[in-house]
Amino acid sequence: MMEPILRVKDIHKAFDGSGVLKGVSLDIHEGEVVVIIGPSGCGKSTLLRCINGLERVDQGEIWLRDQLISGLKDMHLVRQKIGMVFQSYDLFPHMKVMDNLLLGPMKALRKPREAVEAEAMEMLRRVGLAEKAQALPRTLSGGQKQRVALVRAMLMHPELLLLDEITAALDPEMVSEVLNVVIDLAEQGMTMAIVTHEMRFAEAVADRVLFMEQGVIAEEGAPASFFREPKTERARQFLQSFTYASTRKKAQETQAADVGLA
Amino acid sequence: MQDLGISILFKGVNFQRLLLGLWVTLRIALITIGISTALGLLFGLLMMSRSRAARGFCRVWLEIVRFMPQLVLLYLVYFGFARLFGWNLEGETSAILVFSFWGTAEMGDLFRGALTSIPRHQRESAAALGLTKAQINRYILLPQTARRLLPQAINLSTRIIKTTALVKMINVTEVLKVGQQIIGQFYREPSVAFWVYATVFLMYFLICWPISLLAGRLETRWSAG
DSSP: OOOOSEEEEEEEEEETTEEEEEEEEEEEOTTOEEEEEOSTTSSHHHHHHHHTTSSOOSEEEEEETTEEOTTOSOHHHHHTTEEEEOTTOOOOTTSOHHHHHHHIIIIISOOOHHHHHHHHHHHHHHTTOGGGTTSOGGGSOHHHHHHHHHHHHHTTOOSEEEEESTTTTSOHHHHHHHHHHHHHHHHTTOOEEEEOSOHHHHHHHOSEEEEEETTEEEEEEOHHHHHHSOSSHHHHHHHHTTSOOOHHHHHHHHHHHHHHHO | OHHHHHHHHTSTTHHHHHHHHHHHHHHHHHHHHHHHHHHHHHHHHHHTOSOHHHHHHHHHHHHHHHHSOHHHHHHIIIIIIHHHHOOOOOHHHHHHHHHHHHHHHHHHHHHHHHHHTSOHHHHHHHHHTTOOHHHHIIIIIHHHHHHHHHHHHHHHHHHHHHHGGGGGGGTOOOHHHHHHHHHHHTTTSTTHHHHHHHHHHHHHHHHHHHHHHHHHHHHHHHOOO
């Protein structure tokens, strides 16, 4: 088996003395899409933030290929290889869409404008936003902003892309336009770690599902088996919370069946 | 009758005297605004410093400025310091000193407010693009801070301009003082007071109104993200 792109080894993280990550280990291989789910406060977002160096781990190691990146000083060099998109579509409000896209490649990677601009246009076109290149972010809908944020991250050609609940702040009708872009990326072979509450999306996009609970990975498996037959009781309960069983309807059905029998 | 009053305004060099007084007003205001902006940025940084002592120092300064009437401060510096320390400060210098003491603290507080109102995620998503700290400051934080700060800084400037009217109390011959001299000189014409004060009012208005319009326009143009 090939060496993993990312190797997380037994990391711990506490905020103000209360443990958020209590020993998490995880390997991500090239082209793999790992979806992390779990109740809020389970540490899934913190895990992504630690990988990107936005939070410092208290203990444990994170390796990007053969480089130890946890506790590194020059984190900005690592972040050029690990993209991240957040929940609150953080486009830079004082810059046009195109300038948002060019900033990273031109300033961090020092690429010439013309080359990046052509590529940016092409990617905007692919996510259906070519005509918004010169628009200011405040004129865009939430779904459009988040698609731009994805393009902005992709233009850095990251080795790994981290998505932290990128549809959590969106109106329901805009969720799929964003998630379709992510599924596209997965099909192009992008390596991703995704935190989400969209279970059907998780099932569709994941190669592997991690279920986190109270700072540890409580269960992990292929999406097909995980979503149909979770092994742990906690995962079962968590998945249950996404279904809405109506006891009233069930009672009516039973009644109808009874009548049918009689 | 009223024609007489208004004609006195343009009699001899009266109007030029008023304009000269206005220039003194503006000179004090402009120098004060310049000093307040430069020192205010430092003051704002100091307010966000890690040192408790520095933050406490700023806090006390800001409170003094907010609670102490400017006129009292002017008297304190112009009359008080002269007696106590034997400083013989000119009125205009005292005025610039006092107004800058005030403007620096207010400008600093505005700067701090503008900088801290930028959502944490702006910094983080810029960091996620692999930008260095310096690049994040330059391309993301500074431009957004400037946009938030500028309308408020302009409003503060108009307040500073208005407040300069107080300096006549410490014997600076600015526009209001000149006006009163003219009124005194032509006291036989009762309507002259109205016309002189109306003119001074109009002068302040014509200076502050466009500035305030500009602030309003910048605010709508740059508001929201």
